[in-house]
Amino acid sequence: MTGGNRSGGNSIPALAIEGLRAGYGRGGDIVRGIDLRQDPETILAVIGPNGSGKSSFVKTLAGMLDVRAGSVRVTGHDVTHEAPARRVSAGLAYVPQEANVFPNLTIGENFKLATEFLRGRAGVGPEQRERVLSLFPELAGRFRARAGDLSGGQRQMLAFASALLANPEVLLLDEPSAGLSPKIVDQTMEAVLRVREAGVTVLLVEQNVTAALRIADEAVVLVAGQLSLRARAADLRAADLGELFFAKVV
């Protein structure tokens, strides 16, 4: 998160995924052969019908689900078989859909825990904390507030901020709009834009296709664990995706 421009035609992809396959226990593959490259400092939306494997895909990238085949690179570094914490150290941060803050701890304590295991990662420290707080001014001065007492939108900001304290190159977001009112969804998406403008690459899994397409640079459609379409977000309309989803998209 430098605020500098790391993009460019010949730059190393922020994320490079090849032939990725993953699944649960002894079950069949849920992620079924995904190839994907994402340029630095872009927002890529991952959309698709319920149960198509969006969360499983992002969990695989975060190291929560074992890779059965293929590879994952973050700014050129192979993290395919790294544990989740090592991926964060390699620049890949993850905000899960649920349980993404510690509700019984204060904002200050959530911040402290977020970096507790990251000593040694470049750019983690007081300066990064100041940068993060400048992105989320609503959290500044509220360090003693209990995370569980925050509104849904504020809690989401805290989850983003905690992930960004690790100074990631890539931020994985799993359905940040889930359970939020339309107004708060808009504010949350604005926050994702600020994160991108601060120099972070964002992979955004979303059910709310309209909200995701509004801020994304590009979108991919995931159907039954495989990518069925990649397009510039500006060229896609939620209403046109119904056929791909085999369901009405709103």
Ligand SMILES: Nc1ncnc2c1ncn2[C@@H]1O[C@H](COP(=O)(O)OP(=O)(O)OP(=O)(O)O)[C@@H](O)[C@H]1O
């Ligand atoms: N912990 C789990 N154990 C076994 N199977 C799982 C587990 N979590 C998800 N699955 C299966 O993986 C498939 C894809 O689910 P996943 O949650 O990744 O899809 P999704 O696209 O994120 O869906 P949604 O949009 O409804 O969240 C489903 O068939 C689901 O039943």
